[in-house]
Amino acid sequence: xxxxxxxxxxxxxxxxxxxxxxxxxxxxxxxxxxxxxxxxxxxxxxxxxxxxxxxxxxxxxxxxxxxxxxxxxxxxxxxxxxxxxxxxxxxxxxxxxxxxxxxxxxxxxxxxxxxxxxxxxxxxxxxxxxxxxxxxxxxxxxxxxxxxxxxxxxxxxxxxxxxxxxxxxxxxxxxxxxxxxxxxxxxxxxxxxxxxxxxxxxxxxxxxxxxxxxxxxxxxxxxxxxxxxxxxxxxxxxxxxxxxxxxxxxxxxxxxxxxxxxxxxxxxxxxxxxxxxxxxxxxxxxxxxxxxxxxxxxxxxxxxxxxxxxxxxxxxxxxxxxxxxxxxxxxxxxxxxxxxxxxxxxxxxxxxxxxxxxxxxxxxxxxxxxxxxxxxxxxxxxxxxxxxxxxxxxxxxxxxxxxxxxxx
Amino acid sequence: xxxxxxxxxxxxxxxxxxxxxxxxxxxxxxxxxxxxxxxxxxxxxxxxxxxxxxxxxxxxxxxxxxxxxxxxxxxxxxxxxxxxxxxxxxxxxxxxxxxxxxxxxxxxxxxxxxxxxxxxxxxxxxxxxxxxxxxxxxxxxxxxxxxxxxxxxxxxxxxxxxxxxxxxxxxxxxxxxxxxxxxxxxxxxxxxxxxxxxxxxxxxxxxxxxxxxxxxxxxxxxxxxxxx
Numbered sequence: 001x002x003x004x005x006x007x008x009x010x011x012x013x014x015x016x017x018x019x020x021x022x023x024x025x026x027x028x029x030x031x032x033x034x035x036x037x038x039x040x041x042x043x044x045x046x047x048x049x050x051x052x053x054x055x056x057x058x059x060x061x062x063x064x065x066x067x068x069x070x071x072x073x074x075x076x077x078x079x080x081x082x083x084x085x086x087x088x089x090x091x092x093x094x095x096x097x098x099x100x101x102x103x104x105x106x107x108x109x110x111x112x113x114x115x116x117x118x119x120x121x122x123x124x125x126x127x128x129x130x131x132x133x134x135x136x137x138x139x140x141x142x143x144x145x146x147x148x149x150x151x152x153x154x155x156x157x158x159x160x161x162x163x164x165x166x167x168x169x170x171x172x173x174x175x176x177x178x179x180x181x182x183x184x185x186x187x188x189x190x191x192x193x194x195x196x197x198x199x200x201x202x203x204x205x206x207x208x209x210x211x212x213x214x215x216x217x218x219x220x221x222x223x224x225x226x227x228x229x230x231x232x233x234x235x236x237x238x239x240x241x242x243x244x245x246x247x248x249x250x251x252x253x254x255x256x257x258x259x260x261x262x263x264x265x266x267x268x269x270x271x272x273x274x275x276x277x278x279x280x281x282x283x284x285x286x287x288x289x290x291x292x293x294x295x296x297x298x299x300x301x302x303x304x305x306x307x308x309x310x311x312x313x314x315x316x317x318x319x320x321x322x323x324x325x326x327x328x329x330x331x332x333x334x335x336x337x338x339x340x341x342x343x344x345x346x347x348x349x350x351x352x353x354x355x356x357x358x359x360x361x362x363x364x365x366x367x368x369x370x371x372x373x374x375x376x377x378x379x380x381x382x383x384x385x386x387x388x389x390x391x392x393x394x395x396x397x398x399x400x401x402x403x404x405x406x407x408x
Numbered sequence: 409x410x411x412x413x414x415x416x417x418x419x420x421x422x423x424x425x426x427x428x429x430x431x432x433x434x435x436x437x438x439x440x441x442x443x444x445x446x447x448x449x450x451x452x453x454x455x456x457x458x459x460x461x462x463x464x465x466x467x468x469x470x471x472x473x474x475x476x477x478x479x480x481x482x483x484x485x486x487x488x489x490x491x492x493x494x495x496x497x498x499x500x501x502x503x504x505x506x507x508x509x510x511x512x513x514x515x516x517x518x519x520x521x522x523x524x525x526x527x528x529x530x531x532x533x534x535x536x537x538x539x540x541x542x543x544x545x546x547x548x549x550x551x552x553x554x555x556x557x558x559x560x561x562x563x564x565x566x567x568x569x570x571x572x573x574x575x576x577x578x579x580x581x582x583x584x585x586x587x588x589x590x591x592x593x594x595x596x597x598x599x600x601x602x603x604x605x606x607x608x609x610x611x612x613x614x615x616x617x618x619x620x621x622x623x624x625x626x627x628x629x630x631x632x633x634x635x636x
Contacts, residue, residue: 017488018522026525034507318503321464322564323492323520325485401464402455405499405576 017325024328028335031308032343039340042297042304046344046384047351049294050377054352056286057373059359066365067272070206074149076269077109077244078207081235081255084264092262093231098255099141102235105254107243112141112148113232114214117222119192121168121215123178127190133177137191138233140169140216147236148208155183155200162199163218166191166225169200173212191215192226207268208236297344298384305337305392309399316396317404326397333393334386341385345378352377410476412572412603413438413461418470420456420626430456431467432626438605438619440571443598445606445617453626454607455576461605462574463491475571492520496565496602498594500577502557504549510560511536511545517567535567536560539593555586562593572603579613591616 032039081102083092095101099113117139120132141147145157156162158169168191170180180187180198188195196217205211235255239247244267252260309316316329324332353369360367413436420431430453438444448454459465460472463479472479475494482490496517504513514532515525523531536542539559549557558578565573575594579587591613598604606613614620619633 015489015493016485017492017520019520020522020524023519023525030505030507034505314501314503315505318497318499319516319520320488321462321491321495321497322517323488323490325488325520327485328488328520402459405464405503406455 017323017328019324019328019331024331024335025339027332028339031312031332031336032340035308038304039343042300043340043344043347045297045300046294046341046381047297047348049290049292049297050345050348050381051351051355052290052293052348053287053377053380054349054369054373055355055359056283056290057377058352058356058367058369060283061370061373062356062360062365062368063363064277065368066360066363069366071269071272074207074269075238075241076267077239077241078148078268079237079239079244079248079251080208080266080268081237081251082233082264082266084262086259086262092256092259094233094235094255094263095258096231098232099235101254102237102251105239105247105250107240107247109238109240110143110147111235111237112144112146113235114138114140114144114211114216115219115222115231116233117192117217117226119226121174121178121196122190123180125190133174135171135174135177135213135215136210137215137217139219139222141219144216144236145202147238148205148211149238150205150208150211151203153183153201153203154181155185155198157200158216158218164220164224165218166194166196166221167199167217168196169202169216170198171202171212171214171216172204174215175201177213189215191217194225206272210234294381294384297381298341298388301337301340301344301385302388302391304340305333305389306395308336309333309392309396313399313404316399317401317406320401321405329399330393330397333396334389337389337392338382338386341381341388342378344385345381348381349374349378411437411473412440412442412475413605414471414473415461415467416471416473418460418467418472420453420460420465421468429626431460433470434626434628436621436628436631438603440603441598441601443595443604443606443618445608445614445620446623447608447611447614447620448623448629449609451625452623454609454623456626457623458574458576458605458607462495462497462572463487488520492518492568494571496568496570496573498558498561498565498573498575498578500580502549502554502561502581504557504560504564506549509546509548510541510552510556513549513560514563514567517564521568531567532563535563538566539563553586554582555589558582558586558590559593562590562597566597566602570602572605573597575604575606577608577610578606579608579610587613 083094086092099111102108102111117137119137121135121137140158142158142160142163183198183201185197185199187198189198248265251265252263255263319329356369357367415434415436418431418434422428422430446454446457460467466480511529511532514535515528518528518531536545539562541559579590594604608614621631622629
């Protein structure tokens with residue numbers, strides 16, 4: 001044979017057995033090709049785990065991105081002033097002059113207060129008085145809607161005229177709880193012992209969600225009809241976006257010069273961002289579930305590989321006879337397991353991305369799948385696969401060639 | 409002069425509560441170019457002889473030299489490399505990989521030499537041609553007859569141009585006619601200069617060799633050469 005010298009390579013008898021890196025990968029792929037259905041099924045476990053991880057991270061990231069975008073659209077320059085608690089633990093009240101004092105701060109664009117009214121609202125007089133539906137009745141400034149940048153689903157907001165009359169504007173939740181979808185003045189609710197005409201229904205207010213479950217009436221009608229000397233329970237302050245911090249500093253003393261320490265100032269958009277971050281803590285549960293699925297997938301791969309080693313004893317013996325070292329046999333099975341997990345991981349990443357897209361599209365969010373999550377989850381799958389392959393590979397390397405070849 | 413295979417006082421024990429003596433102080437020399445049959449009833453040590461001679465297992469005691477190299481001194485990687493260069497195997501069950509074409513099965517014979525795939529396939533095509541299966545290159549083992557499968561296996565054993573070919577019951581799974589053809593093919597391999605050692609329990613197969621070594625209870629019972 002002419003090729004003999006060339007194929008012998010080096011003339012040294014003490015040469016080591018060599019297997020090219022590319023051939024190692026090919027061997028792994030060949031092994032999987034032998035039993036495609038089994039390979040797909042065992043990769044599926046890992047795929048589900050990775051899909052869960054990617055989808056959980058993708059959906060929560062998309063949701064957070066959406067929320068942050070919404071908050072940015074609403075503006076981060078809305079501040080709220082609420083009465084705090086005094087040193088002795090009693091809830092203090094804000095002076096009635098607070099809203100107008102705050103309105104005089106230079107960078108404040110608008111300020112509007114809501115005041116508490118000791119009354120409840122019912123659909124009609126026949127409803128038992130205990131069924132308040134947890135709806136709060138507040139007095140409201142006519143500037144409130146503009147200050148919180150809310151919008152109306154129907155009708156109009158209180159104006160200087162309707163504030164004097166028994167007219168009410170319902171929050172979004174209130175309207176649905178009471179079952180009211182008309183705001184042309186033809187529908188009335190029972191509020192504080194008399195009928196109030198519904199003149200407006202709000203859309204949900206993102207930065208002031210407490211308004212969603214409220215019924216808003218004018219100061220004047222509250223004073224005259226319900227004798228509610230309503231002190232402000234919350235003052236909404238819209239400031240110049242560049243002066244948010246400065247306004248925050250002076251707000252307590254402006255609202256209540258006598259007891260500034262009893263005044264709470266908050267930025268609701270901060271609270272929303274914090275809430276979005278807090279919901280990330282909840283997602284760790286789902287991530288843990290995804291991790292468990294991935295582990296179960298890894299166990300499945302280990303199981304399948306142990307069976308493969310048993311079934312392919314003949315092949316192992318043959319390869320040893322053809323010059324494979326124990327190590328090369330082991331590497332072949334580890335690579336096969338790793339490849340199986342990699343295939344599963346890739347399928348899972350695609351599935352997870354797909355799930356995120358569908359979910360986000362359904363909610364009209366923009367889809368955000370973090371690259372870190374994709375790469376990390378697939379890498380994790382690979383690690384799980386390699387670890388799962390170690391034990392079967394060890395069994396394969398321990399097989400004596402003679403023993404393996406005795407298989408019929 | 410170095411021998412193709414030389415066993416010096418080889419003993420092989422298999423561990424058990426009372427160790428099984430598979431080879432009992434066997435000494436043997438096979439010259440290059442010989443066509444030898446190792447025969448004997450089952451349990452006589454034939455397969456152990458093939459495993460130890462083929463460097464698949466190490467003897468418990470004694471020295472094994474293949475092509476002049478004392479293989480007991482080699483570590484696993486060196487021994488594997490040595491096998492891939494100097495020893496070819498043919499088995500009763502063929503051991504073809506079911507997902508690979510005939511050509512790629514033959515090329516697997518060179519896999520552990522670290523040669524590029526293209527070179528392996530080129531050499532494999534030559535070897536397949538040598539066993540008369542040039543036209544079956546792309547067939548899968550499931551598409552080949554038993555005799556053809558064994559030819560592919562022989563091509564795989566020969567593709568690395570080994571000094572010795574061990575054949576373990578090469579005709580065991582074949583009918584008499586096909587078995588005869590395979591024996592004729594091995595005889596041709598031997599005529600081309602390769603040492604061929606057939607392990608068999610069939611007296612007919614043993615009779616076709618130039619030299620027949622009979623084993624019984626792990627020892628050589630008889631060693632008969634017939635003039636060529």
